[in-house]
Amino acid sequence: MLNGIWLGMIIVSIICAIINGRVDELVVAVTDYAKTAFELALSLTGVLVFWLGLMRIAKDAGLIQHLANGLRPLMKRLFPEVPTEHPAMGAMIMNIAANMLGMGNAATPFGLKAMTELEKLNHRPGTATNAMCMFLAINTSSVQIIPTTAIAFLAAAGSSNPTAIIATALFATLCSTIAAVVAAKFFEKLPAFRIKAKEEAKE
Amino acid sequence: MTLQSFATVFSNSLFLTFIAGIPLFAYWRKVKVYESFIEGAKEGFGIVIMIIPYLVAMIVAIGMLRVSGAFDLLAAGLSPVLEKIGIPADVFPLALMRSFSGSASNGMAAEIMVAHGGDDYASRLAATLVGSTDTTFYVLAVYFGSVAIRKTRHAVAAGLVADLTSVVAAVFICSLIFSA
Numbered sequence: 001m002l003n004g005i006w007l008g009m010i011i012v013s014i015i016c017a018i019i020n021g022r023v024d025e026l027v028v029a030v031t032d033y034a035k036t037a038f039e040l041a042l043s044l045t046g047v048l049v050f051w052l053g054l055m056r057i058a059k060d061a062g063l064i065q066h067l068a069n070g071l072r073p074l075m076k077r078l079f080p081e082v083p084t085e086h087p088a089m090g091a092m093i094m095n096i097a098a099n100m101l102g103m104g105n106a107a108t109p110f111g112l113k114a115m116t117e118l119e120k121l122n123h124r125p126g127t128a129t130n131a132m133c134m135f136l137a138i139n140t141s142s143v144q145i146i147p148t149t150a151i152a153f154l155a156a157a158g159s160s161n162p163t164a165i166i167a168t169a170l171f172a173t174l175c176s177t178i179a180a181v182v183a184a185k186f187f188e189k190l191p192a193f194r195i196k197a198k199e200e201a202k203e
Numbered sequence: 204m205t206l207q208s209f210a211t212v213f214s215n216s217l218f219l220t221f222i223a224g225i226p227l228f229a230y231w232r233k234v235k236v237y238e239s240f241i242e243g244a245k246e247g248f249g250i251v252i253m254i255i256p257y258l259v260a261m262i263v264a265i266g267m268l269r270v271s272g273a274f275d276l277l278a279a280g281l282s283p284v285l286e287k288i289g290i291p292a293d294v295f296p297l298a299l300m301r302s303f304s305g306s307a308s309n310g311m312a313a314e315i316m317v318a319h320g321g322d323d324y325a326s327r328l329a330a331t332l333v334g335s336t337d338t339t340f341y342v343l344a345v346y347f348g349s350v351a352i353r354k355t356r357h358a359v360a361a362g363l364v365a366d367l368t369s370v371v372a373a374v375f376i377c378s379l380i381f382s383a
Contacts, residue, residue, distance in 0.1 A: 002359060006264055009265070012268065012271070013267035013271040014267075016276055017272070019276065026270050029269075030267065033262050034259050036262060037255075037258045037261075037262035037263065038255065040258060040262070041254065041255045044251060048250060050247075052247045053241065053247075054221070054226075054243070056239050056240060056243020056244070057226055058225045059243070060234045063225065106221070109250075111346055112254070113246070113250075115349050115350045116246075116250065127356065128347065128354060133356055133358040133361060137358065137361035139342050140336070140339040140362040140366070141336060141337070141362075141365035141368075142336050144335075147333065147334025148213065149309065150331070151330070153330060153333070154321050154326060154330050155321070156313070157326060158321040158322075159320075159326070161322070164327065164381075165327055165331050165334060168327070168380060169330070172369045172373040172376060173335040173336070173369065175369065176365045176366070176369035179365050179369075180361055180364065180368075183360065183364035183365065184358075184361040187357035188357055193356045195356075
């Protein structure tokens with residue numbers, strides 16, 4: 001699906017740029033954004049290294065296991081394929097907790113660590129597991145409790161009551177997270193997305 | 204103290220609680236905090252090197268889409284319909300961009316708020332949208348890239364269902380509470 005979407009994005013961009021007369025800008029954008037992507041990766045490195053270091057401390061202190069035990073009933077339902085003691089559970093919990101608290105910088109390292117752990121449970125390298133899809137669905141729906149960035153933007157634009165959107169954003173994010181979980185559970189059983197029986201027999 | 208600085212103080216203290224609280228607690232539990240930190244930090248490099256190709260592929264495509272004005276074109280065509288269901292014409296490109304890029308959609312939200320003022324319906328809807336979803340394609344590309352997943356199965360579909368739901372929910376609740 002990403003193949004089609006990626007190609008579609010490029011083709012649509014070129015057509016729209018021609019219509020809008022922005023071909024020159026588009027050409028410049030290709031090199032600019034390629035550079036941006038690499039710079040982003042570089043700046044991500046430091047943050048990633050730092051948070052993974054901190055996460056290891058939390059793990060060695062038994063903090064993550066504590067958290068994982070508390071959330072076990074919920075996590076077991078969301079990710080039935082992942083053993084409850086597996087490190088993937090701890091990393092996913094840390095990622096979701098960081099997202100809830102609005103610490104996007106910390107959430108990405110935990111999320112990437114969770115994917116590495118989930119991949120260890122994957123019998124078919126290159127193909128996403130149900131747990132991975134569920135984890136990503138929850139991640140893209142965002143579970144942030146207090147949208148600090150949005151509040152800061154509103155305040156900067158001179159809002160008299162910027163925190164008014166906390167309730168509306170919480171409502172929208174709750175709806176989208178529920179939709180994400182239901183959609184992931186539903187889609188994983190559809191014939192189009194199901195892992196082929198032949199591949200499964202090889203396990 | 205202004206609300207904006209309150210939000211900053213809130214996130215800063217949360218951050219400091221994390222980076223001081225975890226090592227302190229670990230030290231008390233007799234963990235060698237420094238060695239432990241280094242051990243975990245080592246894993247970071249491999250992950251970054253893995254995601255670079257995916258990051259470049261996705262960010263270039265998103266950047267092209269952004270510069271081409273594709274979403275503005277779509278919004279212009281649909282604006283009569285959008286206004287009826289409570290989506291101001293300039294918020295619509297933001298709702299679409301939200302699935303692709305966080306920094307781009309944050310920039311668009313800031314522009315909308317400056318143009319309409321902080322207390323306008325459009326600004327509040329924009330803030331609700333920014334506060335309620337994360338960027339599906341970016342997260343998907345980076346997370347799957349880090350473990351070289353190419354067959355993404357239903358992840359895109361589930362992510363888009365979540366995005367669509369958040370837009371519908373945001374428009375519903377904002378038009379209920381803020382429009383008058």
